[in-house]
Amino acid sequence: MSTGTTKLDVVVSDVVPVNDLVTRFHFRRRDGELLPTFSGGAHVVVEMRDGGRTRLNPYSLMGSPLDTSEYTISVRRDDVGRGGSLFMHRNVRPGLEMVISYPVNLFSLDLRAKKHLMLAGGIGITPFMAQTAQLAAEGGNFELHYTCRTASLGTYADVLRERYDRRIRLYHDDREERIELDRLLSTQPLGTHLYVCGPAGMINWVRDRAAALGWPPETVHFEHFAAPQPGLPFDVTLAVSGKTIRVDEQQSLLEAIEAAGVDPPYLCRGGVCGQCETNVISHDGKFIHNDHWLSEEDHRSGCKIMPCVSRFEGKSLVLER
Amino acid sequence: MGITFRKETFRDDFTFRNSPEHIRRFPFPFHEDAYMYAVNIEPHVVGPKGSVLENLIDVDEHYVAEMQDRALVLAEDPLRCQSLPHMTLAGWDLLELLMEQQSLGYPEHFTLTRDGDRWRWINRPLGIDDTFTFGDTSTLPYGPMEYITRQSQGDFCILDQRDGNLWMDAGMVTTQADWSLDFDIGMNFFEWHAPVPLAHEKGIFIRALKFLTNIQQGKPARRLNWTMTVNPRLDTSPENYHKWGPDRATVTPENVGDKVHLRVELQSFWRLPRSNGIVFPIRCYLIKMDELLTQPKWARRLHRVIRDLPDELANYKGLTRYRPTLVEWLSKLDDGSATSPGFGPD
Numbered sequence: 009m010s011t012g013t014t015k016l017d018v019v020v021s022d023v024v025p026v027n028d029l030v031t032r033f034h035f036r037r038r039d040g041e042l043l044p045t046f047s048g049g050a051h052v053v054v055e056m057r058d059g060g061r062t063r064l065n066p067y068s069l070m071g072s073p074l075d076t077s078e079y080t081i082s083v084r085r086d087d088v089g090r091g092g093s094l095f096m097h098r099n100v101r102p103g104l105e106m107v108i109s110y111p112v113n114l115f116s117l118d119l120r121a122k123k124h125l126m127l128a129g130g131i132g133i134t135p136f137m138a139q140t141a142q143l144a145a146e147g148g149n150f151e152l153h154y155t156c157r158t159a160s161l162g163t164y165a166d167v168l169r170e171r172y173d174r175r176i177r178l179y180h181d182d183r184e185e186r187i188e189l190d191r192l193l194s195t196q197p198l199g200t201h202l203y204v205c206g207p208a209g210m211i212n213w214v215r216d217r218a219a220a221l222g223w224p225p226e227t228v229h230f231e232h233f234a235a236p237q238p239g240l241p242f243d244v245t246l247a248v249s250g251k252t253i254r255v256d257e258q259q260s261l262l263e264a265i266e267a268a269g270v271d272p273p274y275l276c277r278g279g280v281c282g283q284c285e286t287n288v289i290s291h292d293g294k295f296i297h298n299d300h301w302l303s304e305e306d307h308r309s310g311c312k313i314m315p316c317v318s319r320f321e322g323k324s325l326v327l328e329r
Numbered sequence: 330m331g332i333t334f335r336k337e338t339f340r341d342d343f344t345f346r347n348s349p350e351h352i353r354r355f356p357f358p359f360h361e362d363a364y365m366y367a368v369n370i371e372p373h374v375v376g377p378k379g380s381v382l383e384n385l386i387d388v389d390e391h392y393v394a395e396m397q398d399r400a401l402v403l404a405e406d407p408l409r410c411q412s413l414p415h416m417t418l419a420g421w422d423l424l425e426l427l428m429e430q431q432s433l434g435y436p437e438h439f440t441l442t443r444d445g446d447r448w449r450w451i452n453r454p455l456g457i458d459d460t461f462t463f464g465d466t467s468t469l470p471y472g473p474m475e476y477i478t479r480q481s482q483g484d485f486c487i488l489d490q491r492d493g494n495l496w497m498d499a500g501m502v503t504t505q506a507d508w509s510l511d512f513d514i515g516m517n518f519f520e521w522h523a524p525v526p527l528a529h530e531k532g533i534f535i536r537a538l539k540f541l542t543n544i545q546q547g548k549p550a551r552r553l554n555w556t557m558t559v560n561p562r563l564d565t566s567p568e569n570y571h572k573w574g575p576d577r578a579t580v581t582p583e584n585v586g587d588k589v590h591l592r593v594e595l596q597s598f599w600r601l602p603r604s605n606g607i608v609f610p611i612r613c614y615l616i617k618m619d620e621l622l623t624q625p626k627w628a629r630r631l632h633r634v635i636r637d638l639p640d641e642l643a644n645y646k647g648l649t650r651y652r653p654t655l656v657e658w659l660s661k662l663d664d665g666s667a668t669s670p671g672f673g674p675d
């Protein structure tokens with residue numbers, strides 16, 4: 009089968025600054041048709057033509073799944089990141105024609121839940137914008153706890169408060185407000201599902217406490233906002249396609265493979281979906297596994313790597329691609 | 330234009346037949362003179378005009394008769410259609426998919442008009458003209474899945490995706506080859522595949538599950554599967570084994586051509602957009618040996634396939650009892666000449 013996702017030709021219909029760090033982008037289909045229906049928690053991969061280089065970044069859809077006349081995403085500017093969010097903030101203007109993927113959902117609501125308890129940190133709020141809209145339309149039971157640095161960086165906190173009132177609780181770091189997690193987790197009705205999206209530290213904290221308090225793992229859902237980490241450049245040989253390529257500091261291994269004209273599969277580009285898994289044929293050096301897909305044992309074995317987020321330091325690396 | 334729907338039965342007097350055009354479009358599943366079990370999945374894209382792949386959801390001359398047979402099965406056994414409470418949204422997804430595809434492929438027979446949430450569905454072959462509110466179950470005579478699958482050929486399994494697995498949590502299953510929704514409902518992928526022999530190695534199943542959980546919206550996939558059935562019975566369920574099981578003992582050299590049917594399932598796999606579930610439509614095509622022999626290539630090839638089938642597989646497919654009779658009969662149609670590559674007739 010061909011790899012990657014089906015593409016959509018869109019035009020940027022609006023660009024709206026939300027606060028000092030976050031900007032919202034609106035996309036419509038170039039042919040004027042409706043966009044595909046999606047489900048709360050889905051993301052699209054946005055293709056950015058940045059000079060000679062193509063960047064592909066995943067962003068959660070934050071509009072209501074009931075309205076497919078446009079898609080909206082919110083991008084937090086990362087001044088020390090690899091440049092995708094900066095490109096969005098600096099170069100993307102209304103009228104620009106872009107290509108995005110069909111929606112993919114790796115952070116789906118469990119529709120069996122009697123209640124949906126949502127915890128968001130910072131820009132991790134975006135998938136919950138769509139999920140709360142979906143649940144509210146069906147009369148679903150949800151409660152959202154949202155932590156942000158300051159009130160002015162509480163992206164969409166006002167919108168959410170206005171829409172859902174007391175179902176939204178806000179916590180501001182600068183006022184030293186913190187989610188009383190243990191109390192929250194131990195007072196939920198049976199049949200509650202927990203969803204968390206935010207920085208890795210927050211996700212780990214919530215997952216650990218939930219496990220310690222006896223939440224079954226299948227009721228705990230999380231989405232990492234794991235952007236590929238920069239690192240030292242390294243060389244890779246691709247055995248099947250017979251190419252030797254260099255992975256730059258700011259480039260992910262997956263991006264370098266794509267730049268070499270090989271079309272590897274992917275869905276999330278964040279180390280969680282498993283789609284880009286690649287066999288290691290030989291290596292002399294050490295892996296920096298940043299993914300959440302492979303088991304510890306896989307990591308130790310040195311036989312597999314997830315090129316979307318993981319890196320390598322050492323003398324030689326040969327992959328089956 | 331339009332399809333001429335046949336009046337026929339899949340039980341009692343078994344008047345099911347394929348017209349000559351339908352024989353030629355039969356999805357013959359063997360592309361070479363031998364059969365090997367394989368995960369033969371490919372993208373479900375539109376195929377040649379006149380083939381069963383001309384549209385992504387195929388409607389053919391058996392449509393009306395199949396829908397009548399389904400209604401009879403459901404009247405006797407309502408458990409052939411089940412949907413766990415959290416699957417209603419997926420049912421709406423399926424309703425949209427089938428209404429869209431059927432009206433797109435067969436505008437002379439089906440029309441879908443939408444005005445926001447107010448939808449009107451006209452199904453001319455079955456004489457239905459309903460207006461309803463999309464998403465509001467109280468505006469339809471059945472739940473959304475049951476409503477639309479009483480009007481769509483083939484079985485439908487709707488799977489919920491969670492915890493990295495797929496769960497058979499809804500379905501309309503009345504034309505199955507010996508399995509039961511009532512038994513499998515609520516099971517996950519590994520549980521409902523537990524009885525398959527020869528493909529034992531768990532590896533195949535892990536790979537298949539991985540593939541299926543990665544099925545993307547806008548990119549459906551498909552595969553063909555096959556078995557054989559004595560008499561053109563659509564409903565060969567375990568619940569009804571007492572009816573169709575004994576048929577296998579009735580095959581004689583005289584009636585092979587009329588009684589023995591090749592049964593091909595076209596399975597497709599689609600991601601559903603609102604629920605993020607997956608649906609497998611399993612479309613069943615039947616052809617009797619007398620019809621098959623009108624395409625000499627198919628008859629020659631089927632002889633070689635059935636003759637050389639490993640015993641375990643023949644057993645699994647339930648052919649053991651009548652295989653010698655069938656092979657003997659088919660051998661007379663095999664002059665030993667080479668068969669051309671590919672599925673199609675010559």
Ligand code: FES
Nearest residue numbers: 277279282284316
């Ligand atoms: S693309 Fe999802 S894990 Fe790499």
